[in-house]
Amino acid sequence: MSTRVLTLSRKIVLFFRKPKVEKTLKVAGAVLKWVFFVFIIFLLYLPIFIIALQSFNNSQLMYDFTTFTFKWYGMIFQERSLSQSIINSLVIAVTATIISTVLGTVFAIGIHSLTKKKRQKMVLLNQVPILNADIVTGISLMLVFKLLMYIFPDIFGFTTMLLAHIFFCLPYVVLSILPKLSELDENLYDAALDLYCKPTTGILKVIIPSISSGIFTGMLMAFTMSIDDFVISYFNTGQGFDNVSIWIYASIGRQMSPAVYAYNTAFSFLMILVLVIISVKGSLKKRKNLLKFKQNKI
């Protein structure tokens, strides 16, 4: 019995070892791999396509596609509460991104300069807002801001939301810059000082340009996190200062104006466009440099 099983399994193994079979399996595996990959991307983007579909739907009903229209795109700034929340979202995201990029760069340089043990402790502390559940972060900040209300009674609203966004954006900037700093030649800053830069000029003229890709990544992360945040904003707003997420949350279960789908689609599209322009510009510059280099060599 067992010998029969053994010979059978040997036969199976041998079958799969045949070059033709092996090759077919390999091709099938590769195809399957990419089908899986594309399917997952499809799933990730499916909700986005549906939002786009809804934005072109003439009917207000969520489940009924009647005819194609662009009218909701024109309505984005017609509806006061929505357009105000869009403006709020953008103002908060842009301001928080700028502030946390600048401060995050400074802090990252500081953290990088610490001794190993202190640096690891700072990195751990820096991780708190990233790892912490949004709801706990949101409530924690709210509690502190409530205390501040004794001094600044009108703090809830724009100020608290901005501070909260800076709080959770900063760590992403710091974390994207730190690895770039450790890639740098450890004497780079000394070299700047050696060549007559004062400490601040040294950082501005040498360190910052050398880590610019990390700063850009951090900026992108900060903006993305800020624009998509709901929970933390939800707990740290006041006086009717709503961002888009809060506006949507308040409309759930009710009839939502399709203009929000139009806004969401237009925003995603614009961001992708900006990204494409930046990357095309970057690759053009790279190609130009390469060409220059080749010419020099000749």
Place this chain on the structure above:
Amino acid sequence: MSKKLIELRNVTKTYDDITVVDNISLYINENEFITLLGPSGCGKTTTLRMIGGFEKPDSGEIILNGVVVNELPPYERPINTVFQRYALFPHLNVFDNIAFGLKNQKVPKQEIAERVETALKLVSLPNFGARKVANLSGGQQQRIAIARAIVNRPKILLLDEPLAALDLKLRQNMQYELKEMQRKLGITFIYVTHDQEEALTMSDTIVVMRDGLIQQIGTPTGIYNEPRNRFVARFIGESNILEGTYVRQNVVSFMGVEFDCVDIGFADGEKVDVVIRPEDLDLIDPVGAKLVGVVSSSIFKGVHFELCVIVQEKEFVIHTYENKNVGQAVGLRVDSYEIHLMKVEN
């Protein structure tokens, strides 16, 4: 006579309770090529960094042209540095790298262009200005680093193991070029290395360091021929070190045999360390020789053979032009002036 340019007086530097540089004093003359030599962790780089202004001494004084400069930041010192891995600015091209210091000193544009081109010619890389730093080879980057420093016409050029990352052939070529450059420019070079051959080839003066202490200061020949202790003898070149006794004037005994010697300054009967360089031992007929041994290994080294000879269970290294077979009995002879005696360290 040459003038004292920079002086270190009782300089000490400690990191987290570890004394890296321990109360060292030395002075450096104008136009001197001085090398700080020692194994890693001996404090040579820290000493260099204190001269450059990147670190402050915990105690002691660094005196430049008669003025204490302990508190002077790097950007106010007439000193430039060639860093170990060059520290070229990755976002700037070759021209902007070299022009960096001049721009910060607000040198006129026209003059910058001229001086950068001159510097590039000096390091044999003319017309390299527009290149990206990342596209250069290690040797080219190294030259750019030198150009970037000397274009500022510093009084002192600090070089922190600048050749460590280059391959052997390139390293040897650069040694001559650096020495030549120093002669031409008339700048004081302070050079840090752990490579004794490099130090011997280029330096006017060598400072041998170990564990934050200066072991010996001297000319290359002085240090090679008259090492002050076992560490220096071992670190500079190869040597046979033996325990011996200073019997009386001009007589030393080791391996149970008495030899004539010329070194003085020891008491009769004092224990001494005896240094004999491998090339100073001659092979003679074992019959009648003071030292007799058996060849235990022989390696061909190109110009010479390196023999190991066991004499009374002690291994001698000998450089010789004639090969001997392993197992062959040989006699050893050494001239009185080739026997170098050192005080025994506690």
Place this chain on the structure above:
Amino acid sequence: MNIKKLGKLVLPYLVWMSVLVGLPLLMMVVLTFLKSNALDLGTAEFSFDSWRILFSDVTVRIALKNSFVNGIIATIICFVIGYPIAYIVANSNFSNKLIILVLTIIPMWSNSLLRNNAIANILSERSIVNDVLSNIGLNFIWPIRGVVYESGFSPAVVIGLVLTYLPFMILPIYTVLEKIDKSLLEASMDLGSNKIKTFFKVTFPLSIKGVTTGIIMVFLPSFSGFAIPKILGSGSLVFIGTLIDSRFMNRNYNFGSLLSLVILLIIFGSMALIFKVDKEGETLI
């Protein structure tokens, strides 16, 4: 770098973090032992009510169960999908940067609440997708929105969690996989391991820190969120986040704080784990 001088740049950050992380923690601990109207300390009195409710209330138990069940299922699915995806990207010949951007950042430019709302739409009895597809004779109806099993498992909520948080699983795993020295794999093959063995003996152990980060980054928001269950669980599904939200909105900061501390306990455990495997935080981005 000129070490000690630049280190002081950290000081403001340290102060900022201590105030915004440490102070609220302290406040929460104190609040759990009080009975107060929001933060009004004038009328506050000492009380163990919050602690008593935590251990006796059925709603709390159900909410914890719902959060755990759905959070764990979502995390497992994210891992099962996310690891192969990260692996494929790390070993592909395309511009990895672009693919990673497409997989992780770009979806987030579309509002996550709106995306979950769209998922709710697909999973409803009447969906816009079905409406469009029916025009070309296809039918797609999968009305599982609002379905909740006795265990608390809600397929729709899990789908929402997976599609929202999958990028947080892919990114850290990709980061570590990409950094693995290819010569290690060659060495392993050279030493007689086949591809599968090499994966389990070399690649996977080396990617553990990315996996740890990914699991935590998916589990924590899945476990503690309240918006996705509200949208996809049709409001009937209570999560621990839902309870915290309602307590704070009702000015019961005491019990709300206690529930937050329960979540914090899990987070501290996770952070200790991450600190153990990834001291420099390189997998978090």
